Amino acid sequence: MTDQHFAIIAPCYNEGSVAVRFVEELEQVLARQPHRFTVVMVDDASPDDTLHLLLAHTSSAPNVKLRCLSLGYNMGHQEAIYQGLQFASTLDAGRFIVMDSDGEDDPGAIVELAGISEASIAFVARGRRSEPVGFRIGYQVYRLVFRLLAGRSIPFGNYCMIDRRVLSAVLDRSFTHYAAFLSRQRVATRVIVRDRRPRIDGTSKMSFRGLSVHAFRALIEYSEEVLSTFLRGLIGLAIVLLLSLMAIVGIKLFTPWAIPGWASLLSVSLFNGMLLCLGFFTTGLLLVNTAQRRERAGRHLYTVHPDGSA
Numbered sequence: 001m002t003d004q005h006f007a008i009i010a011p012c013y014n015e016g017s018v019a020v021r022f023v024e025e026l027e028q029v030l031a032r033q034p035h036r037f038t039v040v041m042v043d044d045a046s047p048d049d050t051l052h053l054l055l056a057h058t059s060s061a062p063n064v065k066l067r068c069l070s071l072g073y074n075m076g077h078q079e080a081i082y083q084g085l086q087f088a089s090t091l092d093a094g095r096f097i098v099m100d101s102d103g104e105d106d107p108g109a110i111v112e113l114a115g116i117s118e119a120s121i122a123f124v125a126r127g128r129r130s131e132p133v134g135f136r137i138g139y140q141v142y143r144l145v146f147r148l149l150a151g152r153s154i155p156f157g158n159y160c161m162i163d164r165r166v167l168s169a170v171l172d173r174s175f176t177h178y179a180a181f182l183s184r185q186r187v188a189t190r191v192i193v194r195d196r197r198p199r200i201d202g203t204s205k206m207s208f209r210g211l212s213v214h215a216f217r218a219l220i221e222y223s224e225e226v227l228s229t230f231l232r233g234l235i236g237l238a239i240v241l242l243l244s245l246m247a248i249v250g251i252k253l254f255t256p257w258a259i260p261g262w263a264s265l266l267s268v269s270l271f272n273g274m275l276l277c278l279g280f281f282t283t284g285l286l287l288v289n290t291a292q293r294r295e296r297a298g299r300h301l302y303t304v305h306p307d308g309s310a
Contacts, residue, residue, distance in 0.1 A: 118188060
């Protein structure tokens with residue numbers, strides 16, 4: 001066994017026995033690896049028996065240690081990741097892997113991730129997906145809108161591995177969307193591809209609302225790029241508006257088609273509406289981004305549960 005130590009962070013909420021089955025499958029994969037692993041399960045204040053079942057679990061792999069954290073109240077998936085990374089930073093691990101605990105992220109990818117040493121960030125891009133057709137269509141729409149507004153595509157989710165240098169940036173600045181935040185880091189990266197598997201219990205928890213929130217959080221990380229896109233759009237609209245005004249003046253002065261008052265009213269209404277839409281959207285993104293980072297960065301909001309006790 002080598003002296004390499006990996007920390008695996010997996011948030012969970014109301015997963016019950018699914019979380020235990022996830023840990024068991026993870027241990028089966030990790031037991032065959034020549035490394036040490038600490039699996040950090042972050043219970044996001046689940047009202048069911050998720051935490052109790054995890055604490056009752058006994059690891060079957062000698063090179064795997066299970067640590068359970070709980071949050072005082074439901075903070076959401078991204079905050080649970082952040083708190084898990086906060087705790088993992090206190091370990092002697094050199095690499096940190098974040099993955100979902102519902103079984104959709106293939107644990108077999110860890111074997112390939114563990115062999116990557118030249119990149120500070122290794123993303124696990126999503127290949128084929130197992131969700132219903134409606135969700136897959138919605139996800140593709142989200143990716144298209146994100147590419148149009150932010151100028152790039154993010155084909156990966158939370159499943160990735162980072163080193164301590166990137167971890168320091170994560171903990172210092174915090175994030176609203178983990179994958180989007182990491183995609184902005186100017187470090188060496190590597191991308192591997194794995195198909196998304198069905199949830200362990202077969203029922204996806206991602207709703208349209210959840211996907212929408214997920215999309216907005218990603219856009220918040222790219223708020224500067226979104227602002228730049230809207231400013232370019234504003235310049236384009238201003239040019240179109242100027243040409244339209246010139247056409248309206250020409251129609252009013254040189255043709256009998258003009259109706260008194262309609263031209264100025266329409267022009268002013270369009271221009272004001274354009275400015276309001278731009279101002280509310282971009283200001284909202286920037287303010288939420290600032291508020292999120294100021295509120296969370298550096299805060300320890302988790303409880304560490306000793307092995308074998310609740």
